[in-house]
Amino acid sequence: MVGKSVVEKTVLLTMISIVIAGLTVPSVAVSGTENLTVPYKDVPEAEVILSTSFEEEWVLDEDNDYVAPPGWDVDGICKSHQRNLEWATHYWNDLRDDESFYHLSHSGTSSACVWWSDGYGEASDVGIKQNEWLITPELDFSMYTSVNLTFWSIYYWNSTCRNHDYVKVSTDGGETWETVADLVHEEEWWLGGEDEGWEEWNHYEYPIVIDLSEYAGESSVKIAWNYNYTGEAGSRAIWIVDDVEIKGIPDATPPSVSIEKPKKAIYIGGNALIPFPITIVIGKVNVTVNATDNIKVKQVEFLLNNETVHVDDSAPFTWTWDKIQFGAFKLKVIATDGAGNTASEEILVLKLF
Secondary structure (H helix, E strand, O other): OOOHHHHHHHHHHHHHHHHHHOOOOOOOOOOOEEOOOOOOOOOOOOEEEEEEEEOOOOOOEEEEEEEEOOOOOOOOOOOOOOOOOOEEEOOEEEEEEEOOOOOOOOOOOEEEEOOOOOOOOOOOOOOOOEEEEEOOOEEEEEEEEEEEEEEEEEEEEEOEOOOOEEEEEEOOOOOOEEEEEEOOOOHHHHOOOOOOOOEEEEEEOOEEEEOOOOHHOOOOOEEEEEEOOOOOOOOOOEEEEEEEEEEEEOOOOOOEEEEEEOOOEEEEEEEEEOOOOOOEEOEEEEEEEEEOOOOOEEEEEEEEEEEEEEEOOOOEEEEEEEEOEEEEEEEEEEEEEEEEEEEEEEEEEEEEE
16 A cells, blocks of 8 residues: 555646646756955965054043043043152143153154052042053954054063053953953063063063954954053063054955855745655745855855845854745845955745645
């Protein structure tokens, strides 16, 4: 005896054959996966994302509490300066060579500087404590495969020094920060010390180069120089930063994309019933796409006959095709990464109801 399920499938295939025979299937050109990125032969040159030597006049920042380089932010707990030295501020400020006793810029005549606090003019609950921040504008790393931060600096790296010269990164607008370097207390940054009178100082002898590639692909990045001192007894020192440059290697690698569902089969109620030479969908189906990238997939666009029907910006990339339609459709998906590189795949689908 022939099984019931076999009879049902036979009847179903007969009905579909009749339907297909009565259809006028439009001519729809379907191609496989395509890479829409212009190929390149050499590794792309690094692009400058941010560069400053602090020569521009500092202006009030967005919250109007400190002056800062245009577009930057300065925050902290200190408001004053060394006694009798107005240019030696306890917070990040624009230090100009013609205002101080020293020539402390690396290039030009200006640098960013924070002086150790003697407590003069500070609130009683602050005293000699410091928590001073110099923060870049929001930066977009989404189009880069690697990112490097380089700057020149003067800082004291003796292990008895009680202040911390932190370099930090935020990817949430400054809500939280990750420390990527502590120049004073991490030995890998104990550079220089060879200039007379500057023993155990990096007196612009070596640049600070920090690999920020772990943040490549992020669309919102801020970098901060955080001078922190909590009040312990011990030596402290100034910190000067100059000639900041952030460079990135552009991402030229396209994502990969494939339609995982539907495949060549007959689908009823969203489930594949049996393999078939073409893709037939009866009723609704959840279109599922697998998209990957060497950095990050920004979005996947779903199109029917070249008209966008859905855009998904987070995995898993899916779209529920539940509209009642009858005919042949070109189902196409386009994956895009942060640099604008794209890849696509398309299939022909016969949709019934």
